[in-house]
Amino acid sequence: MEYHVQTxxxxxxxxxxxxxxxxxxxxxxxxxxxxxxxxxxLNFSEISSPSTIFDNLTCPMLFYYIPHPGKEVVDRQIPLTLVNETGNYYVYEGVSYIGYVGLRYYYYVNSTGVPSRIVIYQIGENGEVVSVSTYTLISSNLINSEEKIILPPNLRPASGITYLGNLFPSSLTNTIGSYIVLFNIIAIPILIVIKRKLMRKY
Incomplete structure (x- = not known):
């Protein structure tokens, strides 16, 4: 599956x-x-190396797929609760916290179980919205076996996440909110992989 993520x-x-x-x-x-x-x-025309994750087939914890959509509660790493339903279209909500900063997740899912859209609101310690990340489905061979991954040309290997400091002014990068923004943009997949690998060792 391929998602375009705009934060x-x-x-x-x-x-x-x-x-x-x-x-x-x-x-x-x-x-x-x-x-x-x-x-x-995309802002830097760079691509990360693929990281391997192991997940549960009947109830994925991390993979962007919700089996049997319509259930009131979905057991994932961040549990999801059904908050809206229209026909075969479902909206799930999940919440997590890092210190005083909250992340509120909305999964928009149809009967295929593949989220067509995921929206993540980062809420600062004073209740303000710090960032909004929107995942929009581009392709999924779970829905259509003929669909292929689409990559832009001329990508370079990713050089790391430190270059993001050039994108934001120091007034932002010196706050805890900025670190959660960067976490939301990039580091979530990296830290998930590290956590899963550590769990496999014990």
């Missing part, structure tokens, strides 16, 4: 554009599957 930074009225790509690479008899996640940083 709007409220304080600077700036946009950061990424592609997030999930590709299933193997399915195992013990009820788990393996997939790679790759991020394309």
């Amino acid at each position: 709007y930074i409220v304080s600077t009225k700036s946009f950061v554009d990424n592609l997030v790509i999930e590709e299933v690479t193997d399915v195992y008899s013990n009820g788990t599957f393996e997939f790679n996640i790759t991020t394309v940083f």
